[in-house]
Amino acid sequence: MLTEKPARPATADTNGVEPGAEAGEVGAEATAATPDATGVLPQERRLDCWFQGRFVPLTEAKVGVMTHGFLYGTACFEGIRAYWNAEQGQLYGLKLLEHYQRLARSARVLFMELPGTPEEMVTLTVELLRRNDLREDTYVRPSVYKSTEAIGVRLHRLEHEFVVFCVPFGDYIDTSGGISAQTVSWRRNSDVAIPARAKIVGAYANSAFAKTEAQLNGHDEAIVLTQDGHASEGSAENLFMVRDGVLITPPVTDDILEGITRTALMELARRELGVETVERQIDRSELYIADEVFLCGTGAQISPVTRVDHRPVGSGEVGPIGGGLRELYFDAVRGRLPAYAHWLTPVYETARDDSRART
Numbered sequence: 354m355l356t357e358k359p360a361r362p363a364t365a366d367t368n369g370v371e372p373g374a375e376a377g378e379v380g381a382e383a384t385a386a387t388p389d390a391t392g393v394l395p396q397e398r399r400l401d402c403w404f405q406g407r408f409v410p411l412t413e414a415k416v417g418v419m420t421h422g423f424l425y426g427t428a429c430f431e432g433i434r435a436y437w438n439a440e441q442g443q444l445y446g447l448k449l450l451e452h453y454q455r456l457a458r459s460a461r462v463l464f465m466e467l468p469g470t471p472e473e474m475v476t477l478t479v480e481l482l483r484r485n486d487l488r489e490d491t492y493v494r495p496s497v498y499k500s501t502e503a504i505g506v507r508l509h510r511l512e513h514e515f516v517v518f519c520v521p522f523g524d525y526i527d528t529s530g531g532i533s534a535q536t537v538s539w540r541r542n543s544d545v546a547i548p549a550r551a552k553i554v555g556a557y558a559n560s561a562f563a564k565t566e567a568q569l570n571g572h573d574e575a576i577v578l579t580q581d582g583h584a585s586e587g588s589a590e591n592l593f594m595v596r597d598g599v600l601i602t603p604p605v606t607d608d609i610l611e612g613i614t615r616t617a618l619m620e621l622a623r624r625e626l627g628v629e630t631v632e633r634q635i636d637r638s639e640l641y642i643a644d645e646v647f648l649c650g651t652g653a654q655i656s657p658v659t660r661v662d663h664r665p666v667g668s669g670e671v672g673p674i675g676g677g678l679r680e681l682y683f684d685a686v687r688g689r690l691p692a693y694a695h696w697l698t699p700v701y702e703t704a705r706d707d708s709r710a711r712t
């Protein structure tokens with residue numbers, strides 16, 4: 354017989370970890386040692402989000418337990434970064450329009466739509482960041498979800514809603530040194546199961562299986578193969594390798610998310626390094642003989658992989674193309690490369706606007 358637990362306070366001060374419990378504990382078996390140090394709801398400050406058509410405190414934006422998107426994963430989302438540049442006193446939203454265009458496409462696949470044009474969603478997001486006076490690296494998370502509270506798995510004849518929140522955010526995976534990756538036993542959900550090009554919430558159970566297998570086996574990240582055994586992507590990152598000076602990435606028809614960072618890196622490689630990217634299938638064993646491998650994504654940024662399946666990649670050190678792209682990318686996203694200003698939306702209009710927001 355289960356006994357009722359005392360009600361939780363509306364704002365727990367433990368970031369969802371039961372006092373005295375190990376973070377990541379599953380039943381009796383503790384799996385991960387620490388909670389993610391980033392992307393948690395800050396307890397000490399009030400942040401607003403946009404929920405059900407208006408700004409509300411993030412701690413008050415709640416959905417019912419019967420919400421369809423929660424019951425069945427029938428929702429789609431974006432992960433967006435905004436980078437703080439302290440010298441310029443500016444916060445830069447990165448590729449905001451591209452993210453809302455992709456969200457509109459994901460929603461379309463699920464028979465939903467955004468409440469406005471992608472351009473209008475960008476304006477709303479800038480207003481949200483400004484309203485929260487965020488002056489640090491930030492993660493922005495818009496979602497479109499089936500909001501009807503009902504049992505019955507389907508995509509049609511359901512209401513949907515839009516929500517967007519933002520929280521301070523640091524590195525999601527290590528970008529400084531190289532990481533170790535494992536090609537895991539789980540396969541990427543194929544286009545005929547759950548389309549990977551749409552950022553569908555339910556599909557992230559597949560990413561979670563992959564990441565956990567890799568991490569419980571002592572690696573940092575997973576590399577996931579397609580049903581027919583080609584390298585598709587990381588758990589939440591796109592994949593690149595370098596062979597004999599050629600930059601190679603899997604094609605969009607190999608069950609990848611059509612990554613925004615992936616496109617950005619191809620642009621940087623072409624314009625800054627004079628390196629064209631070849632989009633073609635990658636065999637697993639090519640990762641063992643590649644000169645460089647790296648993962649990229651909004652969350653992961655650029656993460657050089659220096660070991661795959663216990664084998665050193667190339668020299669075992671961060672390579673020149675991955676390392677070079679990483680430097681260029683970090684300069685571009687923080688507004689230090691004028692040639693890439695078109696990637697960025699400045700959140701604060703002027704220095705005057707900036708100081709007004711502080712007082």
Ligand SMILES: Cc1ncc(COP(=O)(O)O)c(C=O)c1O
Binds near residue numbers: 588591610614650651
């Ligand atoms: C499964 C998956 N692949 C790739 C990516 C990288 O995409 P992007 O660069 O648009 O963030 C993500 C990340 O957000 C992802 O979740």
